[in-house]
Amino acid sequence: MALDRSNPVPNDLSAFWMPFTANRQFKKAPRMLVSADRMHYRTADGREVLDGVAGLWCCNAGHNRPKIVEAIRQQAGELDYAPAFQMGHPKAFELANRLRDMAPQPMEHVFFTNSGSEAVETALKIAIAYQRAIGQATRTRLIGRERGYHGVNFGGISVGGIVNNRKFFGTLLNGVDHLPHTHQPALNAFSRGEPEHGANLADELERIVALHGPETVAAVIVEPVAGSTGVLIPPKGYLKRLRELTRKHGILLIFDEVITGFGRLGAPFAADYFDVMPDMITCAKGLTNGVIPMGAVLATKEIHDAFMQGPEHVIELFHGYTYSGNPIASAAGLATLETYREEGLFERAAEIAPYWEDAVHSLKGLPHVIDIRNLGLIAGVELEPIAGEPTRRAFSAFLDAYEHNVMIRTTGDIIAMSPPLIIEKSHIDTLIGTVADVLKRLQ
Numbered sequence: 001m002a003l004d005r006s007n008p009v010p011n012d013l014s015a016f017w018m019p020f021t022a023n024r025q026f027k028k029a030p031r032m033l034v035s036a037d038r039m040h041y042r043t044a045d046g047r048e049v050l051d052g053v054a055g056l057w058c059c060n061a062g063h064n065r066p067k068i069v070e071a072i073r074q075q076a077g078e079l080d081y082a083p084a085f086q087m088g089h090p091k092a093f094e095l096a097n098r099l100r101d102m103a104p105q106p107m108e109h110v111f112f113t114n115s116g117s118e119a120v121e122t123a124l125k126i127a128i129a130y131q132r133a134i135g136q137a138t139r140t141r142l143i144g145r146e147r148g149y150h151g152v153n154f155g156g157i158s159v160g161g162i163v164n165n166r167k168f169f170g171t172l173l174n175g176v177d178h179l180p181h182t183h184q185p186a187l188n189a190f191s192r193g194e195p196e197h198g199a200n201l202a203d204e205l206e207r208i209v210a211l212h213g214p215e216t217v218a219a220v221i222v223e224p225v226a227g228s229t230g231v232l233i234p235p236k237g238y239l240k241r242l243r244e245l246t247r248k249h250g251i252l253l254i255f256d257e258v259i260t261g262f263g264r265l266g267a268p269f270a271a272d273y274f275d276v277m278p279d280m281i282t283c284a285k286g287l288t289n290g291v292i293p294m295g296a297v298l299a300t301k302e303i304h305d306a307f308m309q310g311p312e313h314v315i316e317l318f319h320g321y322t323y324s325g326n327p328i329a330s331a332a333g334l335a336t337l338e339t340y341r342e343e344g345l346f347e348r349a350a351e352i353a354p355y356w357e358d359a360v361h362s363l364k365g366l367p368h369v370i371d372i373r374n375l376g377l378i379a380g381v382e383l384e385p386i387a388g389e390p391t392r393r394a395f396s397a398f399l400d401a402y403e404h405n406v407m408i409r410t411t412g413d414i415i416a417m418s419p420p421l422i423i424e425k426s427h428i429d430t431l432i433g434t435v436a437d438v439l440k441r442l443q
């Protein structure tokens, strides 16, 4: 169906099979965004909607940022595409250098992908191949965590722990086990920042390793803060303990920082924030401010160098994507990192985080609220599910908030919020004030 330029919404929505969407519900009452600037979206029906989720946890610098827009325009006219295999172009190298310089110190090498899911697959493959390269070929098992989200490809859903993302898709990868999740509302409900209880849950790794034998385990992958499952903040000391145990058993530790990377916690990466150094970091989203698809795996020199053996004309890692380090994505990444730096956005996130924390915890006591969690510029508000109708209450909250010009996100019966790092106090007041009104209206 042709697009009517006077009304930019096509009148046939049937062809597009939308991702992670209730397609039939959406197409009956579409929520169509047509433009965006800084903290706001504009809808097809002419409303300004406050972005409480940075798009999808990715537009950390807000929308329509001039430097990024200009970089993409220029790059498209200069070098639109360059082959990614056996050829290079300057901006991919420049971006890798910039990432190395801002990443925690042991991360010296960067492998580009096009999404968080691909970054995860890449890191898992590197982990297994690395163990083989150092003479530990029996180490092929991967350990994830219940309620973990690592994207939607087979490796990611295998180490992930969100039931609906797994159960429809067969037997997944074999040789995978899971740590228990860290959600303990009976002990930690309404914690501000890192909860007190639960560091001991990292010790479950000992049990899993003892069951399989440490010589069979390649890597553990966790999100430092679990986002998509509904914002689970790691208990105090948990990540440090996980680092100690993985090191003790010769197991690589991968932090999936697709959400926590690029300032979300008020530091470049969660590894910096928690002062816990993994062996690899996966990232995406905020790498290009969400504007162009791009992801990356950051790896230590030790991991990278283990592959740099054998005759020099031979490919060292049989892995890569047609668009790895794509010129336009690289240009967008460079402009994004520059915008973060020029505007001091990571520091800004750290500064405004206490105001954010107070604001989100002001929702305590409102109808249906059974827990509130926060860290950096992330918050989760957990609602009591309607009996027999899980997810319905939170989805109603999402729809109501959108009708009242605020975009939040829900997962299960949890409201998740993660605004752009340029958010002002007045926006926080509007966002949380609207959510409060929504909660008061909710059935």
Ligand SMILES: Cc1ncc(COP(=O)(O)O)c(C=O)c1O
Residues within 6 Å of the ligand: 114, 115, 116, 117, 118, 120, 149, 150, 151, 152, 223, 227, 228, 256, 257, 258, 259, 284, 285
């Ligand atoms: C921790 C984590 N890993 C991986 C992904 C997948 O990223 P993508 O949707 O870009 O494939 C996400 C997306 O939300 C994520 O939060």
